[in-house]
Amino acid sequence: DTEVTQTPKHLVMGMTNKKSLKCEQHMGHRAMYWYKQKAKKPPELMFVYSYEKLSINESVPSRFSPECPNSSLLNLHLHALQPEDSALYLCASSQGWGSNYGYTFGSGTRLTVV
């Protein structure tokens, strides 16, 4: 298995809703990442988990809450989002934090906040 699987592929949520994005990999990678990508822009790093511990939080608002239940799973809990949070949310993994082997990305969750 050489994939990163993200669910759901599309999500529409209201500003008062609570939802979660899920990411799963079975490649034995020990680093996992959340990125946010706005249209026609490069991905922006949000969070890094290394060996299931949060290593990097790029000053992300608290309405985004990451969780790494085990080495294969990564969640992003969403609460009280704003319309400007609408974007493509990408999960990625790598053999290690900053691996020079490159990252494997999922196909993303396209989030619309209404």
Added chain:
Amino acid sequence: GDSVTQMEGPVTLSEEAFLTINCTYTATGYPSLFWYVQYPGEGLQLLLKATKADDKGSNKGFEATYRKETTSFHLEKGSVQVSDSAVYFCALTPTNFGNEKLTFGTGTRLTIIP
């Protein structure tokens, strides 16, 4: 800090044309360099990589050579196809321990016309 500069797009070429997308970088030490490709509506895929000076990465007919003297990693393909239409991101990870963040360029949108 580390940065990646890509040629501005969009780039439009006819099928079977020669492709060059320029990428230069600023980083201390010897970063690892990558090209990622994003097809419409999808996540990012690692296209090729190079981890040391004079290395050539290649995949699917694309090539890029790590040139430390010019701090460049230009992407080339001898004969493009319609299926190569996508957004291409140049990226790097530094080698200084503790700051291995993947840094992206702004992306170059490529459209191939039949």
